[in-house]
Amino acid sequence: MNSAEIITVGDELLIGQTVDTNSAWMGMQLSMRGIKVNRITSISDRREEIISALDEALGRAPLVLMTGGLGPTSDDITKETLAEYFGSRLVEDREVLAEITERITRRNLEMNENNRRQAMVPEICRVLANHAGTAPGMLFEKEGRIIVSMPGVPSEMKHIMQEHVLPLVSAMAGGRTIVHRNIMTYGTFEAKLAERLEGFERELHPAVKLAYLPAHGVIKLRLTGSGDDGDELHRIVEKQVRKLYTIIPDIIYGEDEVTLEETVGKLLLSNNLTISTAESCTGGKIASLLTSVPGSSAWFRGSVVAYDNSVKTGLLGVDPETISRHGAVSEETAREMAKGILRLVKTDFAIAVTGIAGPDGGTPDKPIGMVWIAVASAKGVIAEKHRFADDRMINISRSSYTALNLLRKQIISR
């Protein structure tokens, strides 16, 4: 079992209303476990399409993962078609029904016919519980081949994959060992990083491959080792990882899929420190990132989103004179915002950001993408000027992550 196919079902994929992100996620998960994806096929919600795509995929691979077409509405026909394909009838699954009933009643709603329909599953399948939604996953076996059908909602698909499918896949992959290590970096760009790693790449152990995976300013370096001797392979990959830490210590912030906000949260927690933010152009994004981390109430106290200058002066205590002399987007304003929130919320550290996100508001002196970031603590305030992009969403995102990275460095070097 070392190859697989993916079938995504839904008219919305074919007419381009939805981009199929499920396939890439599943492909990556499978490939990390040594399973090669031969082909990804997207088809419409039609019985004949589902049957022929399934026939073809099973002719090429022993594992077929399907998503989509499991909703409660009449255009979703994957379940009925699979029941037919495997010559099975739909029966009500008591556990699924109980879980749906619980989900519905907990929300003070009443069960209806469509909810009940979601508890019907082909008698022959193994039900894969979906704790992230109402449509369960289904696993079928046919002549030594495995077919899994999952909902198309990404969070539900991921839940079922992680809970049920990936453990099975790992067990089946057997034999050859594949070792992945992800080194997370922030604060440089791909071409620059590749330059710094030229020697590293030249001397890379032949059993190990290096990939650059950039996304939203973070560049994930993925080391993939493959070989027959698992222990030996782990040693080889570990040695390469340690080497990376000596070459680019300044930009590595963590490993595996850790985010910058999680890293910052761990640092704050382990050092018993607290944080607050004062945000203008990021509009609450930094606070939102920090509070996305479970348990953040232990180290995050609060924020002021000071979009309007009246909030900068009124709440954060920025001197109106500072704004009129240097502008709302200036080093001075950023520094006063940081000191203001530190005083107001009484935390050990404070982040402040003010900039021009765009699309309007740019001037020759202060173009779109110009941002001032300040980090304050009892020891004082430091401030950095950055110039990001022409795009509003990129500017908000880069400003936020760059601020978190600056905070991270300040905590470490404290």
Place this chain on the structure above:
Amino acid sequence: MNSAEIITVGDELLIGQTVDTNSAWMGMQLSMRGIKVNRITSISDRREEIISALDEALGRAPLVLMTGGLGPTSDDITKETLAEYFGSRLVEDREVLAEITERITRRNLEMNENNRRQAMVPEICRVLANHAGTAPGMLFEKEGRIIVSMPGVPSEMKHIMQEHVLPLVSAMAGGRTIVHRNIMTYGTFEAKLAERLEGFERELHPAVKLAYLPAHGVIKLRLTGSGDDGDELHRIVEKQVRKLYTIIPDIIYGEDEVTLEETVGKLLLSNNLTISTAESCTGGKIASLLTSVPGSSAWFRGSVVAYDNSVKTGLLGVDPETISRHGAVSEETAREMAKGILRLVKTDFAIAVTGIAGPDGGTPDKPIGMVWIAVASAKGVIAEKHRFADDRMINISRSSYTALNLLRKQIISR
């Protein structure tokens, strides 16, 4: 010529390093011109894969659009494979070579072997000039069927589609028209909505199909009409849309791809109103959503993220007595938070949210997912209690969108 298939070529698609966004874009362009996409297939950069995928696609559709595998490096083999498939040899195209030379020298670089290779095309094809990059598109005809191969870089693919392929497609499609309308809803879930639309679906005009596309609590209703008479079809679909507005007026917040935050922003702008937020469990997410809308500085003033109770009492002026008597997650606290931020930032409306996002902090009385949402204005404060999910990110997201939706209703009924 009213159906097509899409083939995307590249190992990076199968191992999940790249999400295939090309297919969705092409699918939408074709569908808007009345061409139905049967199937999207993603395959690896292997000769046999390309040949078999092409054979299969041509067996089902008269038009096949391919992207990918046209780069200058050795892993890109689409062009060579197509030459072989169509029994043609590669020849140097003088115009393409001239254009590549011009592009290269303009950037002060020297032509090399890889650049020259890009000017080689199968003798039999029609070259589709690529003014956005170096690899040209190629059009082949075989037994009345058309095959187009384009680079995988989205900007280059789009350029060739717009310049060459779409005009051809429009000419070929002739007659048949397809009309899409998207109705955006919030505030219910799919099964419940399907129940309310049972009669609507039963009486749906035979030329029109209805699809439910749920994502993050928003359910997009897609009406797709197809027919020969374009004007008549637009009238038919429009009539169905108007009918939807009479059946579910309470949950429709907009059309096409509009987001709830954009709708709220438009409403605030056109009514000359301002907004602020006081956020506990949403941690700045609502502010972040609102400020993601370009031009939001016209109606968004600022926020206080009051994660710690000291910020609720100190900054927002919530009575410590209220928190000790009713708890931080209570109707009373939500109301006082909303009034507090309204007074502090002086806006026309204010949103406040306090709840238990999880994973910790739940009690039998106040379980994870319980959230109080308040909206305040000069007319007073209204508050709603909700119970969402067990998942932290879902709770933050649903609380935020539900708060925006409550605000939307308050503005409308003002």
